[in-house]
Amino acid sequence: SPKHKYYKEINEVIAEHIKYAAKLDIDNTWELIHDEGEMKVFKREMEEDGMVVDPLKAVHTVKGITGHEVCHYFWNPDVRMEWEGTLESAQVLDWFSEDTCVCYQIHKKVWPTTQREALFWTQIRHVPNEDEDEDGPDYWIVCNYSIPDHDKCPASKNVRINMNVAMVCETSMEPPSSHDGEITRDHITCRITYAANVNPGGWAPASVLRAVYKREYPKFLKRFTQYVMDQTKDKPIMF
């Protein structure tokens, strides 16, 4: 398809997320805010013009699903209302290509802040390992990245957030020696890295925002990954 307005930006933003996911540099500048089983959620405390813009990073390991499946359900706008608990509405405004569209979504109000909405492009991409040797990294990635406006975006009084979110997944399979060739869900594990850089826009008390993030991100990751397990358990594996 002819290169659309966001073609260059999308490639740059995705490349950046892949570079960071590959490094996975959880050093001591990240503060652990939630540690439950395989799920660890970290934040950095950062403010821009008095606004809390804490980068958030979560790592989670889930057995029985693949990175392709996690990214498919995270990306697919048709099912977002089924797993995203804080959504009031979600719609697709535009398709740039079969793996890239523009979404507009309104989230439930979080007392005492004003209602928030998001307008963003979302792309799903498979990044196979480029070098010949077998064990290079193979990623599936979804990136949700805010855009300033869109001619089909409804007017609203909600505060618009600015976000750069990525879900990067790597799937590992037990060696063939452990099963007679046929791979089942018992032999697969997905390692998820979720990175969210969100400027919530409008004013909100730092303490309230940090409490919301601390509560909502782990809840969202648990609910979403459980949703993927439920949706895929009786279906053929999407490698």
Ligand SMILES: Cc1cccc(-c2n[nH]cc2-c2ccc(F)c(-c3ccc(S(=O)(=O)CCO)cc3)c2)n1
């Ligand atoms: C998971 C989470 C963290 C922090 C706050 C909340 C929350 N609680 N009540 C309202 C919201 C809310 C307000 C505005 C938003 F844009 C998003 C928002 C959250 C996640 C994503 S996403 O890109 O990770 C998944 C697509 O919805 C996008 C927007 C969430 N939910």
